[in-house]
Amino acid sequence: xxxxxxxxAEMFLAGEDERAMEAVLGYLENHSHDELYxxxxxxxxxxxxxxxxxxxxxxxxxxxxxxxxxxxxSAAELxxxxxxxxxxxxxxxxxxxxxHYIGLKMVTSLFKDHGWQVQYMGxxxxxxxxxxxxxxxxxxxVAMSAAxxxxxxxxxxxxxxxxxxxFHPTVIIGxxxxxxxxxxxxxxxxxxxxxxxxxxxxxLQTGKETDNDFEISI
Amino acid sequence: MTSKxxxxxxxxxxxxxxxxxxxxxxxxxxxxxxGKAGSFLELLDEGSEAKAKKxxxxxxxxxxxxxxxxxxxxxxxxxxxxxxxxxxxxLNLIAVPKDDNVSKVAGQLASMRSRLNDTNYDLLLEKExxxxxxxxxxxxxxxxxxxxxxxxxxxLFGDLDSAKIETIRDHIxxxxxxxxxxxxLLDLTAMDKISPEGMDYLRSLLQTFKIMGIDNxxxxxxxxxxxxxxxxxxxxxxxxxxxxxxxxxxxxLTDESNPAGKTK
Ligand code: B12
Numbered sequence: 054x055x056x057x058x059x060x061x062a063e064m065f066l067a068g069e070d071e072r073a074m075e076a077v078l079g080y081l082e083n084h085s086h087d088e089l090y091x092x093x094x095x096x097x098x099x100x101x102x103x104x105x106x107x108x109x110x111x112x113x114x115x116x117x118x119x120x121x122x123x124x125x126x127s128a129a130e131l132x133x134x135x136x137x138x139x140x141x142x143x144x145x146x147x148x149x150x151x152x153h154y155i156g157l158k159m160v161t162s163l164f165k166d167h168g169w170q171v172q173y174m175g176x177x178x179x180x181x182x183x184x185x186x187x188x189x190x191x192x193x194x195v196a197m198s199a200a201x202x203x204x205x206x207x208x209x210x211x212x213x214x215x216x217x218x219x220f221h222p223t224v225i226i227g228x229x230x231x232x233x234x235x236x237x238x239x240x241x242x243x244x245x246x247x248x249x250x251x252x253x254x255x256x257l258q259t260g261k262e263t264d265n266d267f268e269i270s271i
Numbered sequence: 272m273t274s275k276x277x278x279x280x281x282x283x284x285x286x287x288x289x290x291x292x293x294x295x296x297x298x299x300x301x302x303x304x305x306g307k308a309g310s311f312l313e314l315l316d317e318g319s320e321a322k323a324k325k326x327x328x329x330x331x332x333x334x335x336x337x338x339x340x341x342x343x344x345x346x347x348x349x350x351x352x353x354x355x356x357x358x359x360x361x362l363n364l365i366a367v368p369k370d371d372n373v374s375k376v377a378g379q380l381a382s383m384r385s386r387l388n389d390t391n392y393d394l395l396l397e398k399e400x401x402x403x404x405x406x407x408x409x410x411x412x413x414x415x416x417x418x419x420x421x422x423x424x425x426x427l428f429g430d431l432d433s434a435k436i437e438t439i440r441d442h443i444x445x446x447x448x449x450x451x452x453x454x455x456l457l458d459l460t461a462m463d464k465i466s467p468e469g470m471d472y473l474r475s476l477l478q479t480f481k482i483m484g485i486d487n488x489x490x491x492x493x494x495x496x497x498x499x500x501x502x503x504x505x506x507x508x509x510x511x512x513x514x515x516x517x518x519x520x521x522x523x524l525t526d527e528s529n530p531a532g533k534t535k
Contacts, residue, residue, distance in 0.1 A: 105337070106321065106322045106325075108322070108326065108334075108336050108337070111337050112337060112349055112373065116376075152377075154384075172392060173391070174392070175384060175385055177381065186392065190396065202317055202318070203317075
């Protein structure tokens with residue numbers, strides 16, 4: 054039987070990295086990486102959030118679960134066949150003060166799956182460092198994520214700063230905070246607001262140059 | 272002595288709430304760390320409001336409840352909230368900050384992760400640079416030199432293998448077309464090994480030239496290439512010349528006064 058998010062969440066919390074990895078690699082035998090992230094791992098992490106709300110687990114447990122989850126996602130990444138293709142470049146990061154990064158890793162994976170070159174900069178990246186790296190590497194797209202609702206202003210500020218760079222990268226923002234926010238308040242020119250991985254996939258496959266159409270469809 | 276509330280001098284954030292979760296009293300420590308609020312929920316991070324409501328109003332006080340408080344300095348602080356209920360339905364709460372140890376370990380983990388990341392980033396930039404250099408080297412190993420009079424000289428350097436072909440193929444065909452070449456001189460003097468794919472490539476390149484109506488002359492053939500090239504010659508028309516110099520002077524290509532340059 055296919056593994057359910059609840060079982061995986063339990064393995065994460067018990068620190069059972071080996072079992073979790075086996076389960077995930079088994080799942081990958083007849084599912085795609087997209088399905089793995091969207092249908093299994095993300096729901097498992099959200100369940101962990103629910104259990105904290107129920108006072109069943111503590112933040113310390115969440116730390117352990119995140120470490121195991123990170124390990125499993127990294128292992129799954131090694132199983133992905135490298136794709137050669139377009140050499141468009143994307144830089145992936147979280148703004149300063151934002152430490153949630155599992156979503157970023159999944160976004161990285163999806164871009165790679167579509168043949169992009171990805172620079173994963175991790176979460177909690179100060180704006181100066183982010184701008185400097187972007188200036189050096191000149192990505193076509195900058196993808197950012199926030200899970201904390203009160204990081205939205207930072208995302209907006211970062212987006213505007215990136216848009217001002219002379220090579221005008223497209224900016225994509227996503228993450229739990231974005232998905233639950235009022236999008237009209239977030240939208241700035243040249244910034245795409247993407248709700249989840251399936252939407253990002255859709256953009257990667259169809260919306261290459263039609264940023265505006267896509268924005269409207271949200 | 273004024274009758275101070277027993278709460279006030281508590282060394283930890285402490286609150287007394289009514290049933291609507293409004294703050295009736297609070298300790299000095301509470302006000303110093305979190306500031307004042309009318310409703311207890313205002314003190315919390317928005318992700319903790321529902322949890323607090325559920326546990327405080329449901330009177331489920333079997334153990335402490337973890338909640339994220341908003342500190343006056345803007346940071347979030349994780350606390351264990353201990354709670355009991357008076358006979359007159361007042362709630363007494365004590366918040367015990369708890370994330371010090373965890374955040375230290377978490378901080379260390381985060382910095383390890385970011386160091387790994389930096390290394391990755393530098394490697395990526397370096398790789399990109401070397402890839403470009405390699406590509407450039409490959410391109411330079413098959414320059415196209417316009418000799419005038421419709422003659423294009425292409426000296427090939429180094430090994431001819433599939434990777435090299437991949438990089439030189441397009442620019443050779445492009446240059447041949449753009450420079451309107453009528454005769455291509457392929458010089459193999461500086462050519463090292465030719466792999467089987469290299470030989471195939473040579474064949475298809477020469478065939479393409481033929482289709483484009485371009486003559487070809489191959490010069491500088493070494494003994495180790497001779498066998499393979501001879502096999503090629505059996506399948507298609509090819510012209511060999513021993514040395515490049517001979518071809519050039521024979522066609523008076525070294526002489527600017529002969530613009531047509533096609534005379535024998
Ligand atoms: C695990 C976890 C942690 C862990 C690990 C974090 C880490 N290093 O990744 C730890 C314990 C460290 C942690 C810390 C904190 N957390 Co926390 N955490 C969670 C939890 C339970 C799960 C998060 C997760 O990993 N989700 C899985 C990933 C895959 O989902 P995702 O990020 O949403 O990403 C998906 C999509 O959004 C999308 N996506 C994401 N990014 C992008 C970007 C682009 C461009 C696109 C297109 C798509 C996209 O794709 C992903 C795949 O489907 C959530 C609960 C929840 N419901 O989310 C709370 C939660 C996010 N945390 C919360 C809080 C408050 C905190 C802390 C402040 C608590 C504290 N006192 O320390 C700190 C803040 C740390 C910081 N400075 O950032 C709150 C946020 C509330 C709010 N105000 O918004 C939540 C909602 C819990 C709660 N109810 O209180 N947390």
